Each structure stands twice: as C-alpha cells, then as structure tokens.
Amino acid sequence: MVFIEVAKESDIKPGNGKTVNIKGMAIAIFNVNENFYAIDNTCPHRGGPLGEGELDGKVVTCPLHGWQFDVTTGKNVMLPQNVKTYKTKVENGNIFVEV
DSSP states (O other), X not given: OOEXXXXXXXXXXXXXXXXXXXXXEEEEEEEETTEEEEEESBOTXXXXXXXXXXXXXXXXXXXXXXXXXXXXXXXXXXXXXXOOEEOEEEETTEEEEEO
C-alpha cells in the first residue's frame, strides 16, 4: 500500500466531497469538520456517484436512489451494504489516500 496525493485541502471545503481517480479507481473524498475521509465512489445499489451526493454531517446520500453511508466508516446507515474505506493523511496542505 502506498499513499497517493489526490488534492489540496483547499480543494474540498468543509461539508463537501470530491471524486478522484487513483489507479483506475473512483474514490470519493469528503471533508467532515476539517478531517478528510475516503470511500469508494460507487454506491453498491445501482452504481450512483457518492462523491456527488449531499453530505450531512458525516453521512453522504447517494444522488440516484438515496442510500446513505457514514463516510467515516463506509457503513450504510440502514442496510448491511457497506462501501470500502481508504486511509487518508494531510501533509503540508495536501491530501493523500492510501491505495
């Protein structure tokens, strides 16, 4: 596993997300109170883009069918369908994701 630089802290404002592509994988990065979390961008229901979903606190809602996931754990808030999480770190204002 290696950390890959994906964005600058200033690119993702608190309460927002951004989708990045790392080695052919779409990963959604979210800013929750100045802490960054990374999950698979693809909702397991119908493939919706989670990085484009609305973030409320630490829960993102899939824009296609409303499935909700805790971005800090990858757990679906209502069903046993989770998404993969990735470790993140911030160094000198840059966000890195471990893949």
